[in-house]
Amino acid sequence: MTKASPVTPASYAITIKQPETPAPESFTDAAAAVAQLEKLYAQATDFLCDEFIRSMAEGAVADQRIRAYYPEIRFTTSSFAQVDSRLSFGHVSAPGTYATTVTRPDLFRHYLIQQIGLLIKNHGQPVTIAASETPIPVHFAVASRPDLSVPQEGAGDFTLRDVFDVPDLATTNDDIVNGTYQSEDGIGPLALFSAQRIDYSLARLTHYTATDAEHFQNHVLFTNYQFYVAEFEAYARAQLADPNSGYVSFVSTGNHEITDPKAEIPGIAKLPQMPTYHLKRADGKGITLVNIGVGPSNAKTATDHIAVLRPHAWLMVGHCAGLRNTQAMGDFVLAHGYLREDHVLDDDLPIWTPIPALAEIQIALEQAVADVTEFEGFDLKRIMRTGTVATIDNRNWELRDQSGPVQRLSQSRAIALDMESATIAANGYRFRVPYGTLLCVSDKPLHGELKLPGMASDFYQTQVARHLQIGIKAMEQLRSMPLERLHSRKLRSFDETAFL
Numbered sequence: 001m002t003k004a005s006p007v008t009p010a011s012y013a014i015t016i017k018q019p020e021t022p023a024p025e026s027f028t029d030a031a032a033a034v035a036q037l038e039k040l041y042a043q044a045t046d047f048l049c050d051e052f053i054r055s056m057a058e059g060a061v062a063d064q065r066i067r068a069y070y071p072e073i074r075f076t077t078s079s080f081a082q083v084d085s086r087l088s089f090g091h092v093s094a095p096g097t098y099a100t101t102v103t104r105p106d107l108f109r110h111y112l113i114q115q116i117g118l119l120i121k122n123h124g125q126p127v128t129i130a131a132s133e134t135p136i137p138v139h140f141a142v143a144s145r146p147d148l149s150v151p152q153e154g155a156g157d158f159t160l161r162d163v164f165d166v167p168d169l170a171t172t173n174d175d176i177v178n179g180t181y182q183s184e185d186g187i188g189p190l191a192l193f194s195a196q197r198i199d200y201s202l203a204r205l206t207h208y209t210a211t212d213a214e215h216f217q218n219h220v221l222f223t224n225y226q227f228y229v230a231e232f233e234a235y236a237r238a239q240l241a242d243p244n245s246g247y248v249s250f251v252s253t254g255n256h257e258i259t260d261p262k263a264e265i266p267g268i269a270k271l272p273q274m275p276t277y278h279l280k281r282a283d284g285k286g287i288t289l290v291n292i293g294v295g296p297s298n299a300k301t302a303t304d305h306i307a308v309l310r311p312h313a314w315l316m317v318g319h320c321a322g323l324r325n326t327q328a329m330g331d332f333v334l335a336h337g338y339l340r341e342d343h344v345l346d347d348d349l350p351i352w353t354p355i356p357a358l359a360e361i362q363i364a365l366e367q368a369v370a371d372v373t374e375f376e377g378f379d380l381k382r383i384m385r386t387g388t389v390a391t392i393d394n395r396n397w398e399l400r401d402q403s404g405p406v407q408r409l410s411q412s413r414a415i416a417l418d419m420e421s422a423t424i425a426a427n428g429y430r431f432r433v434p435y436g437t438l439l440c441v442s443d444k445p446l447h448g449e450l451k452l453p454g455m456a457s458d459f460y461q462t463q464v465a466r467h468l469q470i471g472i473k474a475m476e477q478l479r480s481m482p483l484e485r486l487h488s489r490k491l492r493s494f495d496e497t498a499f500l
Helices: 030-058 109-123 195-209 227-241 296-309 359-373 377-382 405-411 421-431 453-479
Strands: 015-017 025-027 064-066 069-077 096-101 127-135 219-223 247-252 256-258 276-281 287-291 313-316 319-322 332-341 384-392 414-418 435-443
Touching: 025 030, 030 064, 030 069, 030 109, 030 127, 069 109, 096 127, 096 195, 109 127, 127 195, 195 296, 219 296, 219 453, 227 247, 227 276, 227 287, 227 453, 296 421, 313 359, 313 421, 313 453, 332 359, 332 405, 332 414, 332 421, 359 377, 359 384, 359 435, 359 453, 377 384, 384 421, 405 414, 414 435, 421 435, 435 453
Parallel strands: 015 064, 219 287, 219 313, 313 435, 319 435, 332 384, 384 414
Antiparallel strands: 025 127, 069 096, 069 127, 247 256, 247 276, 276 287, 319 414, 332 435
16 A cells, blocks of 8 residues: 655645544543543544554654544532531632643543542532643553554654653643742643653553552552562562452562462563562552652652652651661651752752651551550660651762761751752652651661671561561551541642642
8 A cells, every 4th residue: 555645844724634523521420421421532642552553554644643632520609608628639729721631541440430529519519521722642542452652763664752642841840849830821730740741651660660659559558678578579479369358369579470379470581670569459459669760869769750640658667777776777766857958859849848747657567566565555665766858969968078968967956967858858758649658777887887798687587577467567557547537637738739
């Protein structure tokens, strides 16, 4: 078959080929609204995929752009009607029109039904579902089709961006979560992330973790050591062997899923940058473990992208340097404050912004430590200290002039130092995701106990399993907490989006 001529820039009019979409519809039933979102999204992405296949096989049609749009949720209220003042989400703060674009409604079905339902219930007004004015980049449209991928520019006989919409970083940003968003049309944001921002992160998650977004659970543990992975897998297998555990499967890096506790998990040729594992429940309230490795950049990258999945909590359970002589190797540190010297979030969250401890998380972690170690009350202080954790971006900070970082650490009353915890907590604050930190002392560099192979081996063998068990137990306690209590008002600003 003869291919059409490639599209070239021209000053004359270009026609837009797009799918027919139904007129906007109003809904007072959240499930029906989400079903319409799924219908519109499927129509748009199927159209783009079909047109992409045709264009790659036959060539592009001259002077024609191919375009489809994300679906949109729109909501309007004319009342200042007060809702339950205890709630931090599920309502808008003032009369007006609010909207958000939506991607992957199949992936976010439960979340969308929940959030739309609260909005309708609290205001007594319907939501309107329609196609938005935001084009879907072809790269994101084909992402859910394993048989398709967008090749590098030049693979076809036409310039891709002349025919299809491609990701636009000019409109993919964190202005809403950072509190800097300015509406140009008077329409307020209904959610923290736009559809294109979510699609961007879904693609990045697959790249960095080598697991699909559908496997991520609502409770996320971050660690900075691979030692925790073997313990997590052992725990997962024990849970799968218990028919009353509530867990249904375990997914390892590479999307390999098992339901049989004795099933083998094949290795993969090359681990991704952030190996990730999922102990799943049917309701999505299982536990995901992410080994982010070492450093604040990795911590920011992981949380930047996992945040779009709207987890109910994330916790850091890693190793740290103990800064007090009274601490012993293997002691626990429960962070109730953070000294931010990581610098990776300074442009998004000013350094003067306080990062508060969240009571619900603190209580769950302290209770989990007590349950696992069998220390209670004042005796708990034998193996755990509560205080400020400092996060620094220089792994070899010990080699600096002692009047520099060491002096600041002393002035801040810090009791521990690592390279990830403050970043994870600060991004939890920024993204309105409940956060917490429980670290384990693996070295005491200011007191002659360095993290060297011979000194670390006994510690690693004895403490990893117990530390991970505490993190899991804390998550299981948080899972039983009502959502409106866990997502407290401390994480919400003056003029918040209705959706979590």
